[in-house]
Amino acid sequence: MGVSSEVITAAANSPETARDGFGLYVHIPFCVSRCGYCDFNTYTASELGAGVSRETYASIVRAEIRAAAARFTQRSGVNDEHRDSPPRVDTVFFGGGTPTLLPAGDLAAILAEIDAAFGLARGAEVTTEANPESVDADYLAELFDGGFTRLSVGMQSTSSHVLKILDREHSPAKALAAVEYAHKAGFEHVSLDLIYGTPGETEADFAASLAAAIDSGVDHVSAYALIVEDGTQLARRIRAGTVPQPSDDVAADRYLAAEAALSAAGFSWYEVSNWARSDEARCRHNLLYWEGGHWWGAGPGAHSHLPGVRWWNHKHPSTYATALAQDIPLAGYETLTEDDRYLEQVMLRTRLSGGLPVTLLRTNGEAAAQRAADDGLAVIEAGRLQLTLRGRLLADAVVRDLTA
Template structure:
């Protein structure tokens, strides 16, 4: 089943955390993630924790959602107490489609986070959006509320590819929305692409890259299409209505993305992410990738504080009911062992252009790194400086390199 959560251990009703976890709050930065689970329609490839109005069946109110999130924020403030972070470095509102909520609600949530813990003066505040879910007026309102960054789900410039992906926006709408965001004063604008969709030609993807570059955005994310079990796309593939995505085609598309974006002045900083400048990198995601702490608000949201990771109940109705009863919406949690923390550190930091310090590797990992370097999967110069950094070929085989380093 898609989206199944691990069993974990029971969370106390009040959401309290072990003392050892509380003492390290903010040690590597602190972020807040807000999950907005609403979508106007469900894309066939998506297995995220999202719901259309028909799927909710009246079981949760979009109009009351901001108040429910604020109830969890109040609980989080009680849990962290005097161990509160000194500041919030990043806020990321994801989904779903966050911009289905009124801009005033998104503003109210951000203001409450600021009043609860205090936003850093240079805080990065991101919202995701579908291109058809924003207007110049709503974008101006979000910018005025303090949102500094927007991530738009473009996916493709090809109408045929958008149709296969069940996207509702027109082929040109994402580019127009990016321009509107820039005019509204957003510091950073990202466009998301998906490559390797069945039926997508090399020319289709090249056209998508051309449009992204011409849009003047300063960040691009590009992900290979993955067919997740339980999705409509998986059923179509199983019935033979849609072809299974091809790994070789996906590799070709990735190389095309790297070539086009590099030529346009973008640099990769994570395997699937490119930015024009270091300042344009997504600091919230970097916090995830480098072991920082964050509190996840919303149904199905994950949190991590001081080596303790937990996740909320998935359904918006169950989430709201728990908070209304004064209880934590947390479903379960796990305390990361030293081995688990090591595994995640290697797996995540190796994907970064900054690389993984070789001195964090155990003997098995160092032997695996030596093999990867000899095979041309790790950069020679960085290796000499004590870091494992993937080459372009290494990025194509990143999962295999990670497996080798972990033994």
């Protein structure tokens, strides 16, 4: 066992691991085509190389899940502590890529492997992302019967010309049909993802997208400003001058429009970019991330976090599969310092509606918290710093000041 492997095994056996819940993320790296704005670790069929295919992927990632579970009962050279059994899994999230490019039976088989290897906690939340064009009524019914409890649909917009700029494959009607299929299948919790600030999107376009999301009956909406990532097709088009650069002022206006429409419809924000109709509708898996919980990430490029350590798998599916045949497919890891933990805790908890306990802040941070309150960017109530609406627009700046 190498040093890095010993570190991960020791972290897995830490008593902290399941103290605040434990999650499992499964990365499905397949896409039919690459969206122009996307820089995620995804691959079309021609980019996969040897050793991995859609047909073989479920069996490969199931092998990593079994290897992961073994880490929680294995002794390491770092200490002699070990568990009698791995922690039960409170949340599972299938992301991508497009998880729903795999057959529903394959996703259910991966979930069954998680239950067999770790055990799903009673009432576990199990989410998959879905592109609208990749699901139908039968597919979602099979997913629900296989144990999935939550669906997150990438609608992005109901405007055809906006979807074209984003290189999305689906029509506006497809996303709304996917929501209807999910409700008929029995899914109580369904989320729609929106992107705002796309070049060419008008105020009316975004208003229509918000209205469609609200009227669809979903109980959760995520809305994200378009970010132009280096190396993407969209970035190249902007550099070439064929598409204008997104406007920060427009993005701020769109965010205010989202807050107004969603709050009027009974949604409440619980994280800067996420709104839910009820506490039960909040994404528990994402809250696990934001509240400093622990998780194992399975699949190519997936990141994991256990007490004091973060690591990541090999990115390319072929390299990942080759490494997995020898051990866990570890590409690298970092040991988190106290400063690392502090920065992440402040950055993530500040974005939550529940706010950041002021007692967690260092001396400079306490002074910065008071400045944020004096400037109308936050309020301090019951010992917690909570962002105002204006503060949510400037959340990154608030965090920078708190951690300076």
